[in-house]
Amino acid sequence: DAGVRLPHLAKYAASIGLSGLEFAVGIPGTVGGGAVMNAGAHGSSISEITESVTVFDTTLWKVVTLTLDDLKFEYRRSAIDPDKHIVLSSRYRMKSDVAENIQARTKHNEEYRWKTQPLGWPNAGSTFKNPEPTRSAGFLLDQAGAKDLRIGNAGVSAIHANFVINLGGATSGEITSLLRSMQDIVHEKFDLRMHPEWKRLGKFTDEELKVWS
Ligand SMILES: Cc1cc2nc3c(=O)[nH]c(=O)nc-3n(C[C@H](O)[C@H](O)[C@H](O)COP(=O)(O)OP(=O)(O)OC[C@H]3O[C@@H](n4cnc5c(N)ncnc54)[C@H](O)[C@@H]3O)c2cc1C
Structure with missing residues (x-):
């Protein structure tokens, strides 16, 4: 069902010997949001296990099942339009494996995240999409020296340069300015x-909207 949380589902699937969701154990989202965003980690994504997604289409006013062809999954996006589709459920194709082995892979992924991401600080996950398959946003930001950037109470994490952390009371304006500086520093070097990767919520100035253009 769309409201099931991915980390919970990944652990449950592992416990009953179903493999395929090990990558999703650290993604703090739901089955519904995961389908919309084609959530992914550790080189895998929801699109790889999805067979179909059932939505309520508010323009047709009926329940519709979207096939892989309809879903048009791409990197962190899909054809599901939250303005007209309400995801109800997803159908996944999982593989059978020994539960202990799946659980070990799941645990490894979970521990890896705690080691490589600033999960102890308030953050919104990966800030930028990877601009190229071979060079991640984190790598480019790190190489460009972004880890030193800080605007007000918003700072780039010293653990992972593609994470912005709220050091305490950071404003939306500070965070948006920081994103702009991160974009600029990478543009200058590379x-x-x-x-x-973030979706924004609320009102932004024309200048701030350039970050998303
Ligand atoms: C600390 C942290 C780490 C993260 N790590 C990752 C990661 O490794 N990989 C990754 O891909 N993402 C990551 N994210 C981002 C986020 O967890 C994913 O994008 C996730 O898929 C969002 O799911 P959600 O249920 O929270 O959806 P939301 O963020 O609430 O919504 C995302 C979009 O989906 C729409 N939506 C949500 N549910 C439905 C529904 N039922 N029907 C229709 N539309 C819906 C919303 O309107 C919105 O447009 C991370 C975020 C954080 C904060």
């Missing part, structure tokens, strides 16, 4: 434009 001549690459990075696009936020």
Whole structure:
């Protein structure tokens, strides 16, 4: 069901010998949000296990099952439109394996995240999409020296350069300015434009909206 949390589902699937969701154990989202965003980690994503997604289509006013062709999964996006689709459930194709082995892989992924991401600080996950398959946003930001950036109470994590952390009371304006500085520093060094993975909520100035353009 759409409201089931991915980490919970990953652990449950592992416990009953179903493999395929090990990558999702650290993604703090739901089955519904995971389908919309084509959530992924550790080189895998929801699109790889999804067979279909059932939605309520508010324009047709009926329940519709979207096939892989309809879903048009891409990196961190899908054809599911939250303005007209309410995800009800997803159907996954999982593989059978020894539960202990799946649990070991799941645990490894969970521990890896705690080691490599600033999970002790308030953050919104990966800030920018990877602009290239071979060079991650974190790598580019790190190489460009982004780990030293801080604006007000918003700072780039020293553990992972693609994570912005709220050091206490950071404003939306401070965070958006920091994103702009991160984009600029990478553009200057690598001549690459990075696009936020985050969805924004609320009102932004025209200048701030350039971060998402
Ligand atoms: C600390 C942290 C780490 C993260 N790590 C990862 C990661 O490793 N990989 C990754 O891919 N993402 C990651 N994310 C981002 C986020 O967890 C994923 O994008 C996740 O898939 C979002 O799911 P959600 O249920 O929270 O959806 P939301 O973030 O609430 O919503 C995302 C979009 O989906 C829509 N939506 C949600 N549910 C439904 C529904 N039932 N029907 C229709 N539309 C819906 C919303 O309207 C919105 O447009 C991370 C976030 C944080 C904060």
